[in-house]
Amino acid sequence: MDTSNFQSWIGRTEVQIDTVHAGPARAMAAALDLDPDAFMLRSELPPLWLWLYFLPVVRASDIGPDGHPKRGGFLPPVALPRRMWAGSRCTFSGSVRIGDELTKVSTISKVSSKSGRSGEMVFVTVRHAWSRGGASLMEEEQDIVYMPIPDVFSLPAPVPAGDCTWTERAAIDPVLLFRFSALTFNGHRIHYDRDYAMATEKYPGLVVHGPLQAILLMQAARRWHPDKRPASFAFRGLRPLFDFDAVSVCGRMGETGGVDLFTANAEGAAGMQATLRWADA
Secondary structure, eight states: OOOGGGGGGTTOEEEEEEEOOHHHHHHHHHHTTOOGGGOOTTOBOOTTGGGGSSOOOOOGGGBOTTSSBOSOTTSOOOOOSEEEEEEEEEEEOSOOBTTOEEEEEEEEEEEEEEEETTEEEEEEEEEEEEEETTEEEEEEEEEEEEEOOOSSOOOOOOOBOOOOSEEEEOOOOHHHHHHHHHHTTOOOGGGTOHHHHHHTSOOSSOBOOHHHHHHHHHHHHHHHSTTOOEEEEEEEEOSOOBTTSOOEEEEEEOTTSSEEEEEEOTTOBEEEEEEEEEOOO
């Protein structure tokens, strides 16, 4: 696909200010079966939970048929019908506490296209930066992919997660998918509308959110390494996971001292691959 018409979007910037209220963090804790009372005023917000804030507030008349905002506006109006969060690269430089007022600056940094097994694809990379009083807290490069909807869905070839040092079962079900959609104000119907997901986008069931998988991986890694703080976290989707899958999260030491993380189905096929690096002590 010719993306020359979209190059003018590169450099577009959006600035938002939001307060890290306790409500979304407490609700997220409840959805993950954690103690909501551990997330009160001045409690530290777990890494990646900033995704619960600075949400796009879009009027109902501006929502497209897939539940996403209509094309155009801050993001370029790519016509390909399927839109997904393909992966991110995050760095952490400061802690966030409930009650903080933060600024988020989002900038479109790249628009590119390529052909894959599913046809033409367009990638839009957005750089997000969160700060408090001018001090950087978290930065993220987020890749959004646009692609066609196939006539018949077929899974990519499985990539084995391989041998892991630890493995945990993740309690994925339609209720969790609905609650996470609500918490992130994500109207994409593939996560909660089974008829739409199967009839229109040709999936075999409800799709597990990419950012939900990323949060589950980060939470598990921190449980296994409670004395460490994350410095960077990168993830990318390899293969969709669905609400009927028996999902596990697993990890092992990486070759350069970090932690390699995976979500996987019952057959051991990786859904998401991630790398977590710890801050120096």
